[in-house]
Amino acid sequence: MKLITRDTDYAIRALNYIVCNEGRTVSITEMVRELKTPKPFLRKILQLLGINGILKSYKGKNGGFMLAREPDKIFLLDLMKIFQGQFKISECIFKKDTCPNQQYCLLRTELESIEKMVLEKISAITLKSLKKN
Amino acid sequence: MKLITRDTDYAIRALNYIVCNEGRTVSITEMVRELKTPKPFLRKILQLLGINGILKSYKGKNGGFMLAREPDKIFLLDLMKIFQGQFKISECIFKKDTCPNQQYCLLRTELESIEKMVLEKISAITLKSLKKN
DNA sequence: TTATAATGATACATTAGTTGTGTCATTTGT
DNA sequence: ACAAATGACACAACTAATGTATCATTATAA
Numbered sequence: 001m002k003l004i005t006r007d008t009d010y011a012i013r014a015l016n017y018i019v020c021n022e023g024r025t026v027s028i029t030e031m032v033r034e035l036k037t038p039k040p041f042l043r044k045i046l047q048l049l050g051i052n053g054i055l056k057s058y059k060g061k062n063g064g065f066m067l068a069r070e071p072d073k074i075f076l077l078d079l080m081k082i083f084q085g086q087f088k089i090s091e092c093i094f095k096k097d098t099c100p101n102q103q104y105c106l107l108r109t110e111l112e113s114i115e116k117m118v119l120e121k122i123s124a125i126t127l128k129s130l131k132k133n
Numbered sequence: 134m135k136l137i138t139r140d141t142d143y144a145i146r147a148l149n150y151i152v153c154n155e156g157r158t159v160s161i162t163e164m165v166r167e168l169k170t171p172k173p174f175l176r177k178i179l180q181l182l183g184i185n186g187i188l189k190s191y192k193g194k195n196g197g198f199m200l201a202r203e204p205d206k207i208f209l210l211d212l213m214k215i216f217q218g219q220f221k222i223s224e225c226i227f228k229k230d231t232c233p234n235q236q237y238c239l240l241r242t243e244l245e246s247i248e249k250m251v252l253e254k255i256s257a258i259t260l261k262s263l264k265k266n
Numbered sequence: 267t268t269a270t271a272a273t274g275a276t277a278c279a280t281t282a283g284t285t286g287t288g289t290c291a292t293t294t295g296t
Numbered sequence: 297a298c299a300a301a302t303g304a305c306a307c308a309a310c311t312a313a314t315g316t317a318t319c320a321t322t323a324t325a326a
Contacts, residue, residue, distance in 0.1 A: 001134060001135055001136055001217070001220070001221065001222060001223070002134055002135075002223060002313090003134055003222045003223040003244060003247070004223050004240075004244070005312095005313065005314090006313075006314065007313080007314080009240075012238065012240055013238065016238045025272095027271085027272065027273090028272080028273080029271085029272080038314090038315060038316085039316095040315065040316050040317070041314070041315050041316080043273080043274095044315085044316095046273085047273075047274065047275080050273085050274090051274095057272095057273060057274085058272080058273080058322095058323085059271095059272060059273045059274080059321070059322040059323060060270095060271075060272055060273080060321095060322050060323025060324055061270065061271045061272060061322095061323060061324040061325065062271080062272075062323080062324065062325090063271075063272045063273065063322080063323070063324085064272075064273085065273090084134070087134075088134065089134060089136050090134070090135060090136040090137050105145065105146065105149045105263055105264070105265060106262070106263050106264070106265055107137075107142075107145055107263055110258055110263070111136060111137070113254075114136070114251055114254055114255065117250065117251070117254065118247055118250075118251060121246075121247055121250065122247065125243055129239070130238055130239045130240055130243070131238070131239070132238060132239055135284095138283095138284070138285090139284075139285065139286095140284080140285080158301095160300085160301065160302090161301080161302080162300085162301080171285085171286065171287085172287095173286070173287050173288070174285070174286050174287080176302080176303095177286085177287095177305095179302085180302075180303070180304080183302085183303090184303095190301095190302060190303085191293095191294085191301080191302080192292070192293040192294060192300095192301060192302045192303080193292095193293050193294025193295060193300075193301055193302080194293090194294055194295040194296070194299065194300045194301060195294080195295065195296095195300080195301080196293080196294070196295090196300075196301045196302060197301075197302085198302090
């Protein structure tokens with residue numbers, strides 16, 4: 001399963017790199033060199049981070065990206081929401097109707113309990129807490 | 134995200150139905166009627182459950198399926214393994230190499246900790262524990 | 267002031283996994 | 297013999313993830 005998709009993962013790595021270079025702009029060219037991610041894909045990702053207020057961007061020569069807020073105010077859940085949508089441990093198979101089996105089967109209950117647990121744990125993760133010192 | 138895919142979900146529902154009708158064979162025709170799943174898809178699923186020793190199958194008229202072992206010996210993890218492969222909260226993006234960022238970033242550590250937690254919880258779930266009485 | 271290096275916007279392409287279908291063979295009870 | 301069931305297995309459609317390409321715009325430095 002995928003708790004985290006590749007774009008979220010790339011985003012985290014890029015952000016981590018930016019955190020480690022705070023105080024200056026970091027360009028995509030530089031990040032591609034360091035992180036070994038495909039350039040056009042990374043561009044798209046960084047653009048989305050800009051649109052969503054995670055990064056500030058600067059055009060033109062010597063341009064690039066900087067964090068838009070402090071690392072302890074950027075949550076993993078923010079990133080997951082941008083690239084993967086609202087966190088849900090297991091989308092309901094039955095969009096409209098409730099599962100016809102729900103009255104005999106506890107699966108949904110169990111899944112919701114797991115979801116709550118994971119959500120609690122994951123909610124604490126920020127860029128700051130991810131940085132190794 | 135998908136902790137559980139649709140085939141696993143259908144499998145659970147079918148098995149739950151079989152549990153509720155223990156002591157006799159249950160045919161696919163009957164299950165389709167009750168569970169409102171697509172018939173060819175359910176056939177494939179049940180066949181896999183047979184091959185993997187979860188169900189015993191009986192051919193011919195009045196044939197169908199029965200549990201191959203007790204409901205408290207059939208684990209959700211068994212089913213997930215059959216339809217989704219070995220449980221992993223988040224496959225490593227980097228098949229061969231380790232993540233080049235691992236020395237600066239704690240993401241993998243965090244994910245592994247979440248995985249352990251979920252695995253512990255999910256390991257306790259069996260067909261028996263899913264049945265509402 | 268012009269070349270260059272950067273991002274903005276956006277459409278398109280590829281791939282893999284999920285979700286399903288269809289068909290012919292075999293078995294078994296009546 | 298017939299009908300109702302599963303066995304085996306190939307194929308099809310759909311979707312989401314992953315990745316590419318292109319033209320426009322902006323800003324700096326020579």
